[in-house]
Amino acid sequence: MDDYAAVAALADPIRRRLYRYVVAQADAVGREQAAEGAGVPLHTARFHLEKLVDEGLLETEYRRLSGRAGPGAGRPAKLYKRNATELSVQVPERSYDLIGSVLAGAVARSLAGEALESALTREARDRGHSSGATYDGNGSDLERTAGLLADEGFEPSVDGDILSMHNCPFDVLAREQPALVCGVSLDYVEGALEGLGCRRLEARLEPAPDRCCVRVAKQ
Numbered sequence: 001m002d003d004y005a006a007v008a009a010l011a012d013p014i015r016r017r018l019y020r021y022v023v024a025q026a027d028a029v030g031r032e033q034a035a036e037g038a039g040v041p042l043h044t045a046r047f048h049l050e051k052l053v054d055e056g057l058l059e060t061e062y063r064r065l066s067g068r069a070g071p072g073a074g075r076p077a078k079l080y081k082r083n084a085t086e087l088s089v090q091v092p093e094r095s096y097d098l099i100g101s102v103l104a105g106a107v108a109r110s111l112a113g114e115a116l117e118s119a120l121t122r123e124a125r126d127r128g129h130s131s132g133a134t135y136d137g138n139g140s141d142l143e144r145t146a147g148l149l150a151d152e153g154f155e156p157s158v159d160g161d162i163l164s165m166h167n168c169p170f171d172v173l174a175r176e177q178p179a180l181v182c183g184v185s186l187d188y189v190e191g192a193l194e195g196l197g198c199r200r201l202e203a204r205l206e207p208a209p210d211r212c213c214v215r216v217a218k219q
Helices: 003-009 013-024 031-038 042-054 096-111 116-134 141-151 171-176 178-196
Strands: 058-063 077-082 156-159 162-165 201-205 214-218
Touching: 013 031, 013 042, 013 077, 031 042, 031 077, 042 058, 042 077, 096 116, 096 171, 096 178, 116 178, 141 156, 141 162, 141 178, 141 201, 141 214, 171 178, 178 201, 178 214
Parallel strands: none
Antiparallel strands: 058 077, 156 162, 162 214, 201 214
């Protein structure tokens, strides 16, 4: 499921009204009930409910609403309910799950006896190394590094021998704890360069108000 396409599907006011009605119910609902609840014609409800299913926002089940079984009980009705899949769409892209995972891993190392500062560095570098080692992009060292960091939401661009990143995926935390978060970002990128095998590139802390604090350059 494409999260962006799913959210875009709710831009239609009728579709949004149907979705809100369905997810507000305690149980799955049929087309007739959804149409009545949202105040739209049945044929309109049928079309938009199927679109919501196609985009992964709703899912269906079949059940006899009468509760009876056997001959004469009628055909099972098609019912709609919220899809259990969680959507996450942020513009610009954020990656709080990544830094949250790094911080959680560092705390676990710290509880095991490692100094917290060292634990943060090692955890961030290990995560970066793992990302770099499994990345399968092609091109020059800078191009491969840019591809990996683009996947993580850093919005990288290459200008000559310099790779800059125009988005901080950890923006809110970075504003609150810049030294901590920028340090984690640097360690992550250094680990990524090691995992990619880019020995002629180095990550540097070069903070600026319009981009991530880390830049990558040829040595």
